[in-house]
Amino acid sequence: MSYxxxxxxxxxxxxxxxxxxxxxALTDRAGLAALSMRTVAAELGMGTMSLYRxxxxxxxxxxxxxxxxxxxxxxxPPRDAPWTDxxxxxxxxxxxxxxxxxxxxxxxxxxxxxxxxxxxxGDVLLRVLAEAGFHGPDRVFAFRTLLxxxxxxxxxxxxxxxxxxxxxxxxxxPGDDFPFLAETAxxxxxxxxxxxxxxxxxxxxxxxxxxx
Amino acid sequence: MSYxxxxxxxxxxxxxxxxxxxxxALTDRAGLAALSMRTVAAELGMGTMSLYRxxxxxxxxxxxxxxxxxxxxxxxPPRDAPWTDxxxxxxxxxxxxxxxxxxxxxxxxxxxxxxxxxxxxGDVLLRVLAEAGFHGPDRVFAFRTLLxxxxxxxxxxxxxxxxxxxxxxxxxxPGDDFPFLAETAxxxxxxxxxxxxxxxxxxxxxxxxxxx
DNA sequence: CTCGTAGGCGTACGATGTACTCCTAAATCG
DNA sequence: CGATTTAGGAGTACATCGTACGCCTACGAG
Numbered sequence: 001m002s003y004x005x006x007x008x009x010x011x012x013x014x015x016x017x018x019x020x021x022x023x024x025a026l027t028d029r030a031g032l033a034a035l036s037m038r039t040v041a042a043e044l045g046m047g048t049m050s051l052y053r054x055x056x057x058x059x060x061x062x063x064x065x066x067x068x069x070x071x072x073x074x075x076x077p078p079r080d081a082p083w084t085d086x087x088x089x090x091x092x093x094x095x096x097x098x099x100x101x102x103x104x105x106x107x108x109x110x111x112x113x114x115x116x117x118x119x120x121x122g123d124v125l126l127r128v129l130a131e132a133g134f135h136g137p138d139r140v141f142a143f144r145t146l147l148x149x150x151x152x153x154x155x156x157x158x159x160x161x162x163x164x165x166x167x168x169x170x171x172x173x174p175g176d177d178f179p180f181l182a183e184t185a186x187x188x189x190x191x192x193x194x195x196x197x198x199x200x201x202x203x204x205x206x207x208x209x210x211x212x
Numbered sequence: 213m214s215y216x217x218x219x220x221x222x223x224x225x226x227x228x229x230x231x232x233x234x235x236x237a238l239t240d241r242a243g244l245a246a247l248s249m250r251t252v253a254a255e256l257g258m259g260t261m262s263l264y265r266x267x268x269x270x271x272x273x274x275x276x277x278x279x280x281x282x283x284x285x286x287x288x289p290p291r292d293a294p295w296t297d298x299x300x301x302x303x304x305x306x307x308x309x310x311x312x313x314x315x316x317x318x319x320x321x322x323x324x325x326x327x328x329x330x331x332x333x334g335d336v337l338l339r340v341l342a343e344a345g346f347h348g349p350d351r352v353f354a355f356r357t358l359l360x361x362x363x364x365x366x367x368x369x370x371x372x373x374x375x376x377x378x379x380x381x382x383x384x385x386p387g388d389d390f391p392f393l394a395e396t397a398x399x400x401x402x403x404x405x406x407x408x409x410x411x412x413x414x415x416x417x418x419x420x421x422x423x424x
Numbered sequence: 425c426t427c428g429t430a431g432g433c434g435t436a437c438g439a440t441g442t443a444c445t446c447c448t449a450a451a452t453c454g
Numbered sequence: 455c456g457a458t459t460t461a462g463g464a465g466t467a468c469a470t471c472g473t474a475c476g477c478c479t480a481c482g483a484g
Contacts, residue, residue, distance in 0.1 A: 009450045010462045037441065047464040049442080054462095058441065109321075109367055113378040119390050126392035140400045144368065145412040149357070152364030155321055156356065166325040178331050180338035188352045200357035207419025221481045222431045249472065259433040261473080266431095270472065 020068035070117030083132030232280035282329030295344030
């Protein structure tokens, strides 16, 4: 051990961001089902098993993608605006970043609790709520309600937006089986996803404002 | 063709319900990851490919499970109660049925738009909203917001209830990185999933009541 | 009893995640 | 400058998945 104690050969040729970008590009282009170790490795121009030098798991690969998408979120809620506007800013920022890549929405659900980016989102949101006067259990309920709405809205938007084919199929139903569903679907077809999300968020915020 | 026009040999030995019950039992016992064509067939005591006589797809298998779980929902909202109570009754009924089988929650997201049971839930909810005076786009927004909350709450509850290990891990964080998250997690540890769901629903209902 | 339908299932194929093992590129130190 | 050492790159292989295909046979109607 007299020499060569610190040999650091073959520097890593890939950064996490390069891997995440390749995986995200692939997913955007061919859908989440096309995301696999083999396809990502191919996208990076390397052998399948080489990818395992940079990533221990398929799960960690997915985490990289989640982190990568969330990095574009702007976390600077206007500090002197009403707290509802601040919550709106943060929530809309997250939603805009995520729904720019619809195919990866399911990954956010799976890795919700193990991603630093997701936790940063949560922390910012909780800070706004704390400054708005939410404390103790009330803050927990407010936070989880917002989170549930955000996750649910992203999910429904991803696998069946109002203006998409699912709603169209419902509207085409003969009115007998599910009359209200059919009628409402006809109204819903003309509503875009942005308006839907913002109106829903307004409803939740109104509910939050009613209690404290 | 003079005879044997109606030969119906070998009657089906399995009902949809039997298949769904077997798949559900398996999933409850061993988790959603253990649900596969082979395991369900084995649970039913038959060969793998025999299952395909009753089910065209893995997807249809999952739909059977969804339908089966939803059949236990009681759709009889108290007709002379305030509409908020009626919405609560329906929503809580769905949530109770689904969260009795936590492992299948992801299936509800995947098959949300292709299951008769799910559509029945939607129709009942829309009827209550219509009778409460919601019309046109307002009804759409109210419906989708409730749906988003329900789906989001089920999801978050499934893969990380407040009283679970995820929250505990957050509470153990050194306060430096995500101070609000850590502090809030400490408060949240003592909140049960039932209370969380009901309080969140109350918030959403308050928001719905504020607008019309 | 006969016959045709449809249930039961064994085999096989492509895709997936990943463990194991090898070869070799390259940075550091003598 | 060359030797040494460590880590990157990759081929092979295996278990598991969904499922297409085709064979055999149980069974009920005639």
